[in-house]
Amino acid sequence: MAGLRGAAAIVGVADEVSPTGELGGSGRALEAAVIKQALDDAGLTLADVDGVCHSASSMGLAEYLGIHPTFTDSTNTGGSSFEVHAEHAAAAIAAGLCEVVVSVYASTPRSDRRGGKPRRRPDLGVNNPLVDWELPYGLRLPMAPYAMAATRHMAEFGTTSEQLAQIAVSTRAWAGLNERARYRQAITIDDVLASPMECSPLHLLDCCLVTDGAGAFVMTSAARARTLAKPPVYVLGAGTCHDHSIISQMPDLTTTPGVISGANAFAMAGITPSDVDLLMGYDSFTITALLHLEDLGFCAKGEGGPFVEDGKTAPGGSLPMNTNGGGLSYTHPGMYGMFLIVEAVKQLRGECGERQLESPEIAVAHGSGIVLSCMSTLVLGTEATR
DSSP, X not given: OGGGTTTEEEEEEEEEOOTTSOXXXXXXXXXXXXXXXXXXXXXXXXXXXXXXXXXXXXXXHHHHHTOOOSEEEOOOBTBTHHHHHHHXXXXXXXXXXXXXXXXXXXXXXXXXXXXXXXXXXXXXXXXXXXXXXXXXXXXXXXXXXXXXXXXXXXXXXXXXXXXXXXXXXXXXXXXXXXXXXXXXXXXXXXXXXHSOEEETTEEGGGBOOOOXXXXXXXXXXXXXXXXXXXXXXXXXXXXXXXXXXXXXXXSOTTOOTHHHHHXXXXXXXXXXXXXXXXXXXXXXXXXXXXXXXXXXXXXXXXXXXXXHTTOTTSTTSSSOBOTTXXXXXXXXXXXXXXXXXXXXXXXXXXXXXXXXXXXXXXXXXXXXXXXXXXXXXXXEESSSOO
């Protein structure tokens, strides 16, 4: 996979969110609108697209758009789907299977709920072991699997609710710099601990939002990327790993498969954690973000709690994390991984206004899918070689 490094670049991104948490459009129309924004961002059109990624049906999307792709990908690994799409697209481009790939996501759970639409529940299927072995015992989704991980981390390493709360506080500080964030008002550790207990030990403010949102990215070859409208953001490394589907089968509740996906992506990119200027780490819950810090090697296993205590991940900290406000304060329509990529690209291109980092060169987008099940890591950079 060494040949994948720097062979492809993300050349267009877009996301649609609202401080109200609701958007006006939905479905295919919303997907098409955000795809057009991303193509416009790149200086490309639908006529250039010969690869399509979609977490439900790339065929249905291509039909709606009226294009005939030579590369198609309907991989769904939950929230990490879009990091997986980027990895697959980069490989397909490097192999000459296609030249311009789009991936898109749109979901409107908040508007649907307020509009009285029936809540969509996952299709568990007749052979899903979750139905037989977890749901009958009162497993509350999606909180309970993450609460189990947090409880185990606390028992094994002494992690505290205050330390988890600091992640929410630091993330909210970034949201305060983002005019499109759902929640911008500063919060304290006490605020987090005083918020309702959702699933012990996770409080409401330890949990992600429920908002509408849409996003898309466009990827092409490194050679073509250099001729387009915006500075290319190169895919320097990529890795994916999953080690379970349901939470009772997770080998170790305190260690995710990000240990493997991250190591592989970093090795491909030829970097170490100390080279990373920005971490966009999936924060469905505060414990999710804490596990990323450990499993990607920013601190040792069990030291995530002390690591975040001094605000390292907040504005002004030594490891900026989730600079858009994250799934905890910016937006979370259900599968948040697309927004990790969009923010990473915008930061590397210097387009983030008040929250813009100073000359970042390396960003990591680390997606988490299902219940800490599938981790997919992208290392993105401003230069194809280092």
